[in-house]
Amino acid sequence: MSGSTGVIYRQFSATIVSAMALSVLVAIVLTPALCATMLKPLKKGEHHVAHRGFAGRFFNGFNRGFDRTSESYQRGVRGILHRPWRFMGIVAALFLLMGVLFVRLPSSFLPNEDQGVLMALVQTPVGATQERTLESIAALEKHFMENEKGAVESVFSVQGFSFAGMGQNAGMAFVKLKDWKDRDADNGVMPITGRAMAALGQIKDAFIFAFPPPAIPELGTASGYTFFLKDNSGQGHDALLAARNQLLGLAAGSKKLANVRPNGQEDTPQFRIDIDVAKASSLGLSIDQVNTTLATAWGSSYIDDFIDRGRVKRVFVQADQPFRMVPEDFDLWSVKNDKGEMVPFSAFASKHWDYGSPRLERYNGVSATEIQGEPAPGVASGDAMAEIEQLAKQLPAGFGVEWTAMSYQERQAGSQTPLLYTLSLMIVFLCLAALYESWSVPTSVLLVAPLGILGAVLANTFRGMERDIYFQVAMLTTVGLTSKNAILIVEFAKEHLEKGAGLIEATMHAVRDRLRPIIMTSLAFGMGVLPLAISSGAGSGAKQAIGTGVLGGMVVGTVLGVFFVPLFFVVVQRVFKKRKATE
Structure with a gap:
């Protein structure tokens, strides 16, 4: 991805990939040695023997409670597998709910930060x-x-x-x-x-x-949104100011916008000199000569350097102070023509006071004026930007809006997001297909991804947070984590299936054997990201955006995934089996 969005994604991806690479290395090299050192063989059922003390009572009580929960869970999964299409309809409804909530979630680029x-x-x-x-x-x-x-x-x-x-x-x-x-x-x-x-x-x-200040200092000078109102049809400065004032008036009446203001000085009195080019040419003068004389006399012109007591100093040419103080001094100046004659300015130029912009504003070579603003409290920046675009449609023809600074990055990020999600899911699918040499396994695994995204969207919705770039990172992380849990079930079910077990029997074996690892790893991960979700202070906006999305996706993805992943595996296996039989 390009722009600042790509930089943020690359930073997060580098962090996650490096951490996972180290984790894989530790799991392959050190974990077997630690298991051999710390774990001792136990006889069947010995871990259920009551131990003395509080720790013994706690762990034995936990194991008994978990066993009862596991039995209830297995009965629930078996009931789902016996009614597959009814529950696939429920899954489809959950997918639809995820899509509706995702679209309705307010969008923004970066969360507001208390710096x-x-x-x-x-x-x-x-x-x-x-x-x-x-x-x-x-x-x-x-x-x-x-x-x-x-x-x-x-x-x-x-x-x-x-x-x-x-x-x-x-x-x-x-x-x-x-x-x-x-x-x-x-x-x-x-x-x-x-x-x-x-x-x-x-x-x-x-x-x-x-x-x-903005969350990223390099993207503008203020938080909120920034745009240029462009005079695309060249109607002139006065028409541009009239359109700007009309837009500011419309924005003042909108409940979605706040503090909409021009980022520039208002028109100021200016001393205007009008040169009659035809008359100047007839007098043997060129525009370059006229401009050079004006710039040197009323401004200054750098000539050379000289050494004064060992220090380098600059030489500037400029009119003496008494001859450039008031507008009437303009008539005292003359320009040398091509014949060496001095021609007074009054012979080819006129002067008068006027109002004009103190600076020349252009955007992509088109006359424009910069405007800044902020969303109203409780309104996302994406909704505020959409409101500005709607108000701009009420302006006279020939005026348009161009986003800049952080607002431009937000629009660019929004246009690249669908491609990013599609590419990420495709890479995960192809990697799983290559690893397991099967199309059914990655299909079963990735069907759980929308359930994790549903959890992330629900968590952000309940906390009143927005769909910003950090939330997008959280969603991609959630896809990976929920897929990892799904693999634990699907892989074991596939192994039992290849050993000759029936489809339902193989799935129930995997459900019984992999529930505890899934719950424990998900619980450990959830406890790890909980501090991010409830953080405060510097950088809390980004931390809460990532933590809330990942925690919500992990919880909902795990709770729903342990029930629906077995269903996905059974349904996908039956569909692929029918296709093979047809072929």
Whole structure:
């Protein structure tokens, strides 16, 4: 997979593969030696003899309880095998339920993370003075240091710069929160951000937006979604601003969107110079000469370096200060034409004040303006992005939306996910087919995979979590774990079948012999991922996404798998046997 999604998948796959490789090595080389050293031969039934003490009572009670459970389980499996098509209908209903819940699960790219810091942008009206902007920044600092003093450690602010642009009316603040152990759930980064937006929104002299940083710093400057509104038909700057304002108005009325804002400065007064190209050419002037003179006089031009007392210094050419202070100074300048004559600017150019964008914004070479926003509380980023696209359809013809930063990666990941799942299942199927030299074995094994995915989806649904990239990793892990449990039953059943046992008898042998290993390995794995599912603090969003999905998939996949894997094996064997008989 390409993009940041591919990087995340490669990191997880490298971790899992290396861990499994070491596990296989230990199981093959060291485990037999440990078994020979630690395990002692016991006579039949000796492990049921009551031992003294609490440990003896516990283990003997556990064994008796497990034996009764195993007997009930075997009766249940035998009843399922005697009514195969009725229970295959139940399985089909479970598969359908999995598909419906999976589609309805809100989608996003990455979960929100409490990184112990949040940021705030301050933007006062165009032309506001530095003092006016500082007053708004001071109000922001007061809110965090007084109203949120239980959760905020410090505030660092700067005036004249923000992610939206530079100028006297721009400002930015970085709010450092106290350590996670000193903050409860009500003082997480998202609740603090919500309270800040409600309080700072009362300041009428400035637009102030508070937001947490993105989960991956390299993918943008803020959490939420980022997109460009493009002028695909070249209708001009004024039409683009009108479309932007219309879209912002529509977004303000949507219950799925929050904090939708332009990521840039508003139009500012600009001194505009209009050059009559035809008249300049008739006077023997070229546009390059005119632009060079303007750039050198009113800006500067680097010429050379020189050595001054052992240090290298630069030489710049620029108009003297008294000749570039006010608009009227423009009439004092002239340009040399091709005849060596000085032609005043007033002979071929005019000047006037105008409003315009302080920066030239393009996206893929098309005039555009950047907009950022966040999903409303309880709304997934995927649903918020779909809402933006629906609102954009109400704009005049010729304007479109292009996702960028983390939002672009989310869309790209969504388009690649079906191919990833298909490829993963195909590789597992082919590997099992090559290992067991059979098509029926991998078919029986992989039929249990949707049951594990059902568990992962149910767990995320009950916890109100989203279908993000970490959940996708959890689902792929669940497919492998549930398939591993299925192999324990299918392989033993296949061995008994090859030894001459009947299909039902071979399956029941495998069910009886492999229940304890399946339960114990699944229980051990579940206890291992439980800390991830209930984690808190730094990185808890990613940990909970993986832990919840894997734990839910493991529990449901194991509980349903021990009943339905024998059914899958019997049904698949009968289907393949009929096909062979027909051939």
